[in-house]
Amino acid sequence: MLNLLWLVPFMPLAGFLILTASEGRLPRAYVPWIGAGSVGLSAALAASLAFELLALAPEARVFRQTLWHWMAAGDFGVDFAFYLDALSLNMLLVVTGVGFLIHVYSAGYMADDPSMARFFAYMNLFVFAMLILVLADNLPLLYLGWEGVGLCSYLLIGFWYEKPENGYAARKAFVVTRVGDTAMALGLFLMFSQLGTLDIQEAMARASTQWPAGSALPTAAALLLLGGAVGKSAQLPLQVWLPDAMAGPTPISALIHAATMVTAGVYLIARTHALFALAPEVQTLVAAIGAITLLMSGFSALTQTDIKRILAYSTISQIGYMFLALGVGAWSAAIFHLTTHAFFKALLFLGAGAVILSLHHEQDIFRMGGLRRSLPLVFWTFIVGLAALVALPFTSGYYSKHEILLSAYGSGAAGPWLWAAGTAGAILTGLYSTRLLLVAFFGTERTQAHSHYGSNIGVPLVVLAILSLAGGLAKLPLFPALPETGTEETGGSIGLATTAAPFLGVAIGYLVYRTGTASAEALLQLPGAETLRRLWFSGWGMDWVYDRLFVFPFIALARLNKGDAVDRLYQGIVALTRLGHCMLVPTQTGQLRRYAAGMLFGAALILALGVWS
């Protein structure tokens, strides 16, 4: 049965190929069946594989499948091979499971779109690439999936290609992540040149034996891999692409930019945790990045008006928690939060999608309002999602986030600071979640909603809501893929504070947006508040800085040298030759006496040279 592992990624691939080959001539009704069906089969297969794998003893929960010899050159060689252990199984389930639900949802969401076949083709390709990423046995294959998901992200962000701004957002996403990917590629090169292999398990084993902890090499390698991770997972300083990526259809935001692809960085670090363990400084850096990112994007989320951008910043923030967890060595907590986040953030995005669809692509929350009456199903599932997001007790998000914050607190000297940042982030989460809920779903109805979604939109919402609530209970045992980190029980007060923080945020939100005790408008009147708001709104002005640092100079340079300055050199030679021609032509006067004089000159010259030299 485990031998069927290869089918898990290849079924979506088959779906992609069928949909592409049909060139959109397939009857519309069949398209979702192929698109969602292939992923569904994958999900089912993944589930059965999970049962089989989990039935084994924990130490034996490893399965390796080599499909073919990929490439070899000299002492370098990699296979096209899959590696299944608890960690990749966890990801496998999330990707296929959540992916399947989102595919089903898409069948409803995209029902009227003329390019539905293309949409499903890209989606299937994405699932394929993501599965390659999580199943890869070696780093080049992981890189294949890594770039593949990036490509699909590009394709799907720019899915509605008629609008140039969508294309811009898509390219921005690709190029920014590519910056990280390049760092990661360099990391691969470094690891190969030092360790002589790119097989993940082998490389980790060799790294642990060859490299002393804290030495320069593992630090460099870990740093480079971290570059890839922050790019893909939209962490500081490469987080700028994700808010713009919301230009794609909402299911894409749910699948790629919330549940799966953006967490690839977390997966990568977890996968290579042995390396990061050798580089404590880098690990601290990971934690710091996570902490700062979660705070910064929390503030940004607070000021957004676009429902999807709020969720996007929230995603960045939540991945910040995962990085925080990774940074403090709480590997399984990170993966746990990854899983729960996949559930509740997919739910939130799908809910937002349903709202957007009902409001004819209205995304500004201040033009919504009162949706709890017109869209009750969406309202209730959304509330569940938000509850999980803010980590109210007994939701899945609570378990994972709580674990992270407690681990952070107990992680050495910087621990309390990290914990404080995380807790402050939790307050922020509560605040912006409440704002979103109150503004969009309560109050007066500002845009007429037409709830014309069918069961293929409703069912995924409900299923995901259940998972968001109960997902915290179904935590996969990740040992021995990841080392067990015993969360030492910290003082009850810390636990209590951690639990209470979201409530604080919710309370503030309620005061500001519901009761009007301190209205948002009034707060903006405070000195400097407007500047601050604008700074947060623009994502801390990072785009502005990057534009001026990289984009504009590059474009200016390109414009300046469109004609290729090197060619001037050759044009100079040509000009010189022409000049020679023009200087010599006047000697050909056609006048006999001049010619005779020329001869005389020549004779005199060679006589002079010859006789008197």
Add this chain to the structure above:
Amino acid sequence: MTADAFAALLPFIVLSAAAVAVMLAIAIRRSFRLAFWLTAGGLLVTLATLPCALSVAPAYVTGLLLVDAYGLFFHALFLLAALAVALLCLAYFRRRDNENEEIFVLLLTSTLGALLLVSSAHLAMFFLGLEVLTISLFPMIAYSVRASRPLEAGIKYLMLSGLASSFLMFGMALVYGDLGVLSFEQIGASGAELGQKPLALAGLFLILAAIGFKLSLAPFHLWTPDVYQGAPAPVTAFLATVSKASVFALLLRFFTTVHAERSETFLCVLGLLAVVSILAGNLLALLQDSLKRLLAYSSIAHMGYLMVGFVAAGLLRRDLQAETIAFYLAAYTLTSLAAFGAISAISDDARESDRLSDYTGLFWRSPWLAAVLMLSLLSLAGIPLTVGFVGKFYVFAAGVQAETWPLVTTVVVGSGIGIYYYLRVVLAMIRTVDTAFLPAQSLHPAAGLVLAVLAALVLGAGLFPQTLIDAASQTPQISAGAPKGNRHSAP
């Protein structure tokens, strides 16, 4: 006169007889065709006597002529070239039959001059051969007296040639006055003390100036474009090939026999002339709009390349030098004949197709003709598949082996510039203009035959050069071995 000497002289005798015969025939009956057939016959018979002369080679005849394999190689080349020119004349002067017979007499006499020149072993014969060649050329150049250009070209060539001749004579007089000998070998024998004989040295340089004029090496090149342009195309072909090649062949014989290569100065001066010629020729040709002028400039450059081979190979080994010169001259002769032949084939004495615009779209009007012209241009540019490439290969081989890097660099630079203007012509020919209103070029069968054979030779010798190399490498016998016959000088 011994039988050997007679055998050695046979080619000259037959050729002179042919010239006389044609002259007499014209006096009796003016028939263009008859004159042509007599000329062709005379050339062919002369060609047939060459093996006879080869059998006794090397042989001195009266101390003035040295008939050796080196000379005979060029004899064969010039006779064939003359035959080609005769055929081209037949086509070129077709419009006014029976008025143009004398061109054949002049062709034969000038060929005789060229033959004498390459075989001369004595300053007197050098002078005599050169003047027979040159004086026959004057009327040939100005042959179409009804047009103004040939006249202008003729008088220019005549005057400047006279000037060059006087340089030559004065130079010879200085050499004679200082050394008291006139035969090449004897000059060479006293060559060791040449450094102490400034008059003789000056004389040699004056002779070089005259040779430089004939070869149109810069700075003696100024006449070349005007004369090339003004002369009727077949005559230009002759001028560019036989006249130049014979002088160069003589240059090699003269300067190797007098051991000029022992003098560093001499090689330096020649190298300098080569560099200046290459640059001047190529630069002047760059934007030239007249194809004949363009080829004239290109010939200046080619003489420069050849001079590089001369100098470089001269530094190495004499046999390689002779082989290089012989091969390059043969290649250049074949190629130039094809190029000027193509021009000649689409011109006649009423109208010369000379401007580049005359060749626009030629490739689509007369593909074969254009293909021949293109082939010859590529050969001049030294592109593989053609014999010109092998010639240039020789020059490079000699230059590299002798490590004369400045010269080699100049050749590269010159070739680079050269490609530009050769390709300009090609580009004009392949321009896809609306060719409907341009007449298709009719090709005279004589010209067609010449061009076909030349094209085949250019390609054939480019692909399989070994045969021609074998022929050219016979030439090291230039002064090796003891020549037979009496080598008496003046008593």
Add this chain to the structure above:
Amino acid sequence: MILLWLILVPFIGGLLSLPARRWRDYAPRWLALAALAVDAVLVLTLFADTGAAPKTDWLAQVDWAWIPRFGIRFHLALDGLSLLLVGLTVFLGFAAVLCSWTEIRERQGFFHFNLLWTLAGVIGVFLALDLFLFFFFWEVMLIPMYLLIGIWGHENRAYAAMKFFIFTQVSGLLMLIAILALVFLHYQTTRSLSFDYFELLEADLYPGAARWIMLGFFVAFTVKLPAIPFHTWLPDAHTQAPTGGSVLLAGVLLKTGAYGLLRFVIPLFPGAAQDFAPVAMTLGAVSILYAAKLAFAQTDIKRLIAYTSISHMGFVLLGVFAGNAQALQGAVMTMLAHGVSAAALFMVAGALQERLHTRDMDKMGGLWTLAPRIGAITLFFSVAALGMPGLGNFVGEFLVLLGSFRVDTAITAFAAIGLILAPVYALYVMQRAFHGPASPCEVRDFGIREMGMMLCLIAATAWMGLHPQSMLAYTDARVNGLTRTLAQRGP
């Protein structure tokens, strides 16, 4: 013998296609296809003979005397590297004929003549193991390509054709000088004059000479490759050439430069090459970045693709001089993959020009709606060009960087910035030409012929990306030999 036929078949096919157009207008292209089919059969036979993993070094040889005077032989031989490249040549030959199917309507006979002769020349380059013969083919392939650009090119064809020819020709002369210097140095020590590859491999050069001679080869090959600063001919030539010409230029002709580096520069001068490696690698890295930046600045779609070619060939230069097994294999893979992907992109650009009569991307936009097939195919190859794993180009670039990282971390890190710039320009093409609001005009989408051809190219690219081992195995022996040479004879 089969090797000779590989060259002769397109050669003869070209000759036959000249008269064939008199019979039927479309006869030449079918004839060209037939000739290529025969060649393809020959190549497949060779593939079949060698099996998947060839152990022997040289799979087939032809060795005849050609010009014994210089010890020049007609020596062809084939190893895994040549086999792959010959296969690529024939494969892209089909593509070139097919994409000219409707584009070339006039003078089809001569067009296919030139196309096939170019292919014959390129195959000759990949097979020749005599340095003279190599140079011969190297130059021979230029002329028909020159004519392809000069006759069927776009508005500025004359300039582009001229530039192409002069760059390659002048650099070719430098190579000729280098070849001669090598041969004569070898001659000085061994007294045997030979241009044979195997004999020259044994040449014992003192380091100073080796460096200069290596530079001669290097310049010729980097002009063809091309790399900064010798690249400026390429954008013009590629932009102006007809689609078939661009396909051959980008797909095949550039590879001859890379092939030359692998076949001659490294094995003949391992020491000098290693000394020079930092410079060459820097040039490669600078090429990658500089050309990528220029590509982004272009509005002419063909010019943009042309600059991407330069960028990609920078990886080849980097890989060849990094000199370890990964980098060398990567260079080979980049050659193959870039050949296919660049050819495909040029075919797309050609198709767009045929349909829209412009290459200016500012005048395009929204084509996806009108012609989704063209859009999808462009997307595929743009993505291939930006180095998407799973497609051929990635394997090449990855291996190159992997290998070069071991040699020089800084240069590799610098070159890796190219990975960031690649999507900038590649996706820019998609955005400007295909995305955006649809324009109201009618554009014919790809038909069966075009789709069939494109699917073959797509399949090839994907195959190279997913199972590169099937190709790498052929060059394994050669690459190991090269690394061994470098290790033994390096400094």
Add this chain to the structure above:
Amino acid sequence: MASIPFEHALLLASVLFALGLVALLIRRNLIVMLMSVEIMLNAAGLAFIAAGSRWGQPDGQVMFLLVLTLAAAEVGVGLGLVLQIYRRYKTLDVDRLSEMQG
């Protein structure tokens, strides 16, 4: 027999040669130019005779004969051309004959 020293004769010849050269360069009349060439050739002939007498050989005089022949032939052809030119251009000004240039 007291002979004229070679150097003196050579000097005279050189002067003659130079005179002819200068005349060729400064005069525009074709016939005068032809004459100048003759003068130069004759100067060379004179030098030959002087050299012959220096070495006591007849060779110098033989060469002089050859020079005379050449001069005669050249003048013959030259005058023929001059005649045609005069017919065509109605002038003997050599500077007018510069149709071809560049």
